[in-house]
């Protein structure tokens with residue numbers, strides 16, 4: 001079964017290195033190449049910054065400028081995409097800290113120069129083995145599942161919903177973290193069994209829905225619909241619930257322009273629609289390998305990412321670059 005946000009739901013592979021890398025003074029590393037890579041996804045990497053030296057372990061979460069459409073990564077980067085996504089995660093971590101603790105430590109201290117603006121230092125957590133998807137609108141794999149069964153992740157929905165319609169209330173539709181291919185929608189009880197703690201899973205569900213509701217209301221005031229999103233949680237050294245990963249970015253969420261929203265069909269993606277529109281007329285069969293993106297499409301897409309940052313945060317993107325020392 002395909003899940004929402006399929007482009008990001010692939011589970012990062014554990015990296016191996018032939019030789020251990022000696023780590024000294026990790027907060028002042030100058031090159032990403034000097035850090036042990038502990039996980040990587042299609043468009044981002046996770047490095048270790050420190051081990052058991054009292055800080056419980058710090059990681060460096062790095063977003064690249066790579067872009068994927070139809071599950072395939074294009075060979076052409078979108079300049080500033082990684083910095084936009086990182087700035088958005090930072091914004092949302094600050095805005096939602098009253099709802100739930102998060103893994104953010106710093107966007108500056110410990111971030112190597114080459115990654116400034118597109119990397120965050122985060123606390124190492126024990127990650128929970130479930131993807132926490134919240135949907136406010138019926139689209140993507142949720143729409144497919146609803147059409148087939150009338151339900152999504154075991155939640156029976158009202159009859160007669162149309163594609164992209166807002167749900168009466170946001171729903172929590174967890175999925176597995178598949179080793180390969182697409183994550184599988186699971187019901188709450190299976191998620192609780194995977195986590196091994198139904199009470200904790202209930203808190204994860206409640207917090208996920210609160211985060212989505214807060215962010216969707218904020219985005220809507222700025223002309224953007226947050227259709228759905230995916231969170232990942234972990235436990236810290238005190239077994240406190242902490243939200244990790246990237247949060248409420250266009251790679252972990254579906255953002256739609258509110259202008260032109262209408263039910264009955266799929267909606268254009270706020271960020272990737274130029275690439276998808278170009279791909280549709282390009283003759284690409286949407287199977288890997290993804291083709292290079294023409295420069296006008298790259299430029300338009302970069303502008304859309306920056307517009308997303310500025311609309312959602314109400315801040316200038318140049319301020320993010322200045323704050324992080326990226327320029």
Ligand code: PZK
Nearest residue numbers: 012039040041044045046124125244245
């Ligand atoms: C962790 N991932 C997925 C995210 C990637 C891969 N705070 C944490 N503590 C321990 N592990 C993780 C996190 C987080 N976040 C998350 N893999 C490990 C992932 C970003 C980039 F390449």
